[in-house]
Amino acid sequence: MKKIAVLGYGVVGSGVVELFYKNKAKIEKNTGKELELGYILDLREFPDDPYGDKVVHDINVILNDPDVAYVAECMGGVNPAFQFVNSCLEAGKSVATSNKQLVAEKGDVLLQTAKEHDCNFLFEASVGGAIPCIRPLHTCLAGNDISAVAGILNGTTNFILEKMFCDKMDFDVALKLAQELGYAEREPSADIDGHDACRKVCILASLVFGKHVYPDSVYTKGIRDITLEDVELAQKFDSAVKLIGSVKRLDDGRILPIVMPMVVPGDSLISHVDGVFNAVMVWGDGFDKTMFYGRGAGKLPTASAVVGDIIDCAKAEHTITTHQWAPSANADFIAGMDAFVAPRFLRTSAASADIYETAAKSLGLTVEKSAENGCIISQCDNDTAAAFAKAVADAGVTVFSEIPVMAD
C-alpha cells in the first residue's frame, strides 16, 4: 500500500482529496496499485473535516514515512513549497504540483533533483488547469519539431474581455464583476497585468524548447489599457481581443516569449474561446496545428490534472525522461521585442481610408481592413508600426491604441 501526501489543504488540495476518494477504485485499477491518502500538510487544523485526522503540520512526518511515494503540492508560492518539494524529491518521492510560480521559477532545479533520485516532478495542472497540454506536448507530439505555442492562459482576463465584447461592459465594471464572482482577486494584478500568463509561457517555453525560461525574460503586458472602444472596433473587423501568451522559434533559432493583448481574427478558433476557459494552440512540422481547450482553473478541474499526474507517478518506474529541460537559457537564446513581427490593429479618431493607405504605402505595408476609426495593417516590426502611427498622426488623426494581431 503506497501513501499519497497532499501539501496544502486549500481549494486545490481539498479538490485533490475529494477527487481521489470519489474515483479511488478507478484510480487504483488504472495504476495497478493500492493507494491511500497518508497525510495532509497544513498549518491549520480541520477538526470537522472527514479527513481532519490526516492533517499534520510538520513536513518531516511525510519525509520520514517511507510508505509515502507520491506527493501533491498545492500550497502555491515559492517558499516554502520549493524546499518541501525538493526534499520530497531527494527522498525519492515523486511530486505532482499545480504551482505555476514554483515551476516557472524553479522548474529546472526540481526536474534535475527528480532525475538524480529517479522519481518524477510533474506539473500538468500548472498550465491550463484541467486541460491536458503538458503531457501531449512531450508524448503525443514527440515525433514533431514544434515551432510555436500560443493561447489563452488566464481565465480571469478572458472573462473580463468577453464581458467587454458581449455585454459592452467597461473594463472596470467587468473587473468588478469578475471579483464579485470570485474569478479575480481583490488585488487583481497577477491576472490582469499578465504575470500569471507569463509564468505559464515560461513553463511551455521551457518544455518545448528545452531550456529554462525565467519570467523576467518574457515581455509581459496586461489588459489594463484595453478599452471598450478597442473591443468594439475589433468586433467590427470580425475579431476579438484576447490576452495571448505565446512563444515562437524565430528563423535565427532564438525564441520569443511574450504575453500581450492581441486582436484575434474570427477564423481562428482561439477567438471563440470564451468565459473563464483556456486554450493552448501548438504548431509543429508533422501535425500542423492542434489546440487543447478546457477549464484553466477551479477546484476540481485543477485537481483533475494533479490526480492525473499522481497516476502517472504511480505508473512510472523511473524518471520520465521526456519531461525534462536544461538550466537557464542564456540571453542569446531569448530574443527581445525588436524581433517581434505581427500585423497591427490601430484605433484612431475619424479618418478617411486614404490616410491609412497613404501611410501604409510609404512604409511598404498594406491596409488589410479599415473602418471609419481604425484599420488593420500587414505585418511589421515595432519600429515600422510606430512609424505608421506617426504617419497617421502627422495627417492630423489621433491614434488611440495599437494592438498586434495574432496570426494563426
Next chain:
Amino acid sequence: MKKIAVLGYGVVGSGVVELFYKNKAKIEKNTGKELELGYILDLREFPDDPYGDKVVHDINVILNDPDVAYVAECMGGVNPAFQFVNSCLEAGKSVATSNKQLVAEKGDVLLQTAKEHDCNFLFEASVGGAIPCIRPLHTCLAGNDISAVAGILNGTTNFILEKMFCDKMDFDVALKLAQELGYAEREPSADIDGHDACRKVCILASLVFGKHVYPDSVYTKGIRDITLEDVELAQKFDSAVKLIGSVKRLDDGRILPIVMPMVVPGDSLISHVDGVFNAVMVWGDGFDKTMFYGRGAGKLPTASAVVGDIIDCAKAEHTITTHQWAPSANADFIAGMDAFVAPRFLRTSAASADIYETAAKSLGLTVEKSAENGCIISQCDNDTAAAFAKAVADAGVTVFSEIPVMAD
C-alpha cells in the same frame, strides 16, 4: 539498435518514414534509444525511392528479425492487416496503427494479444488523425469519471458542410469540390454516410467505457439528406450543422453511441470547427469539459500520431495497462435510439409561431427559437419529436426535416 518496420508504403506509411527521418535525432533523444528503419512492407517495388532498398514483400522477414521491436501498421483494411498485426504482437513486437477499421473491428483481440505478450498495440492516429486524444483520455484525464465524448470525427463531411454554410453550395456541388481537392473518395460513402465516424465512435466508446463496441451497435446516419435550406435555417438560429459522433453514459448505466448530423449552437466551440479539421469534446466529473482540435487526416498529421505512438512503444518496458478494454459489450450495455433525447430543429413550410407553440404545448415541450420556416423545440425523445412533427403537419404545415440539436 532497435528496428522499426512500416507496413504499407502509401500516404500514411510514407509520411511515417518521412517524419521519422526528419526528426530522428529528436526522437532518439526522446526515447533514449538508437532507432533505425528496418523494413517497409509493400506489394510494390519503389526503385526510385530513397528508402526503396528497405522494401520487402513478405511479412515473415519482419516477424523473423528479432531486432524489429516496433511496427507501424499503415495498410488499412482488416485483412491482411489483422493477421499481420496479430503475428507481430505474438512475436512481442509493439504495433502502432492508423487503421481505424482494424481497431474498431478487432481492437479487443489485438489488445489482448499485446497484453499476453507484454507489448503494446497503440492507435492514437485512428481517431482524430494528428489530434492527441486517445492518450490524454487514458492518462491526463484518468483521475476522472468520464461521462461523454462527442465531436467532429470526419474532416470530409465537415468540409462539405462548411462549404454549404459559408459559400451557399448545394450538397452535391460541395461533395464534388471535396472530391476534386482529394478530401473525398470517388466512392464517398465511407465518409458521407458516417461509416468512418462510426468506427471512431467505436474506438472512443470502447476506450472510455471499457468494453468493445462494434460498428453495428452504433446508430449511424450520414449527411446525404442535409440540404442548403437546412444549413441556412440553422445559421438563422446562430447554429451550424455538423456530423457529430458521440457516446454518452445514460442514467441507467448503459451507453448510447451515435453518428448523426446535428445542429450545433454557436456558443459551443464545436460549431466553430471548420474545414477538414476535427475536434473531440470530452465531459467528466473533475475537469468538466475539455476539447482537442486538429487535423483529422492527411499524410504528415496522421504520421505524427503514429510516430508519437512508436515513441511511446519504445519508452514502455511493458504493456500500458490503461490502454485496454474488455471484449464485446453485450446488448444490455448499449442502448438503442429509443433512449435518445435531445432538443430538435425542424424546418417546415411557412408557418406562424402559434402553430409551433400550440404543438409544443400539447406535448409539454417549449419552443426555444422560431423563424418563419422552422423552430427549435426543447429536448424530447424520438417518439415525442415525431408527435410534434405530426401535430405541426396536422395544422397544414409541411415538415421538411428534423435534426437533433447538440447540447454542450
